[in-house]
Ligand SMILES: [Zn+2]
């Protein structure tokens with residue numbers, strides 16, 4: 476099926492996860508049929524990187540990132556910045572991460588998460604590829620690190636699966652960063668989040684699924700997949716009182732502004 480000009484981008488999914496093993500081709504086809512023109516498969520562990528790059532090399536509408544999730548920061552302490560820089564030179568790698576701080580789950584010690592976060596920032600600064608930031612229950616520390624590191628040298632960034640507070644939103648927007656909204660915005664109990672995102676400038680918003688997790692309404696509870704980003708984008712168009720196609724194009728243009736290394740599909 477031909478893509479419509481107002482196609483969508485799923486800026487954050489995990490296509491290499493076992494959840495997609497049985498029906499990968501159908502997942503990719505459904506994404507295209509739902510007008511999702513590009514997907515970014517996000518790295519969470521060092522030993523996933525080659526597999527993810529292979530997927531991105533095989534499909535021209537899939538890009539990828541390199542990095543280690545904060546959950547794994549303690550077991551991947553030997554993370555080597557130059558290794559990530561080298562992997563990032565692959566033409567299909569368009570971002571660094573996901574990295575950040577998760578003080579909600581705290582699967583890794585805080586010090587290890589901070590150390591890993593700073594290493595990823597160094598790689599983002601060196602490559603100028605956007606940093607994919609995961610932050611939960613860690614707004615202040617996240618802002619403090621981003622701001623102090625930014626002063627040492629600029630780097631581009633995205634707060635993925637945004638659930639943080641207004642203060643963080645304002646501070647990262649001041650740094651020139653983007654905010655990626657997931658299916659969580661559609662959840663009935665997310666009224667506080669919806670209140671916060673009202674004030675985010677529309678020219679900084681991109682959309683994602685974070686699939687296989689966090690399927691949006693009305694599919695909540697099912698396995699998530701890139702085609703479902705359509706539900707989130709429609710919900711947001713309505714929320715911001717925008718024409719759907721205009722809103723879709725806006726988020727896709729925003730995507731290309733922050734992910735400068737990604738090529739537009741032909
Ligand atoms: Zn995440």
Ligand SMILES: [Zn+2]
Pocket residue numbers: 487488489517573685
């Ligand atoms: Zn993720």
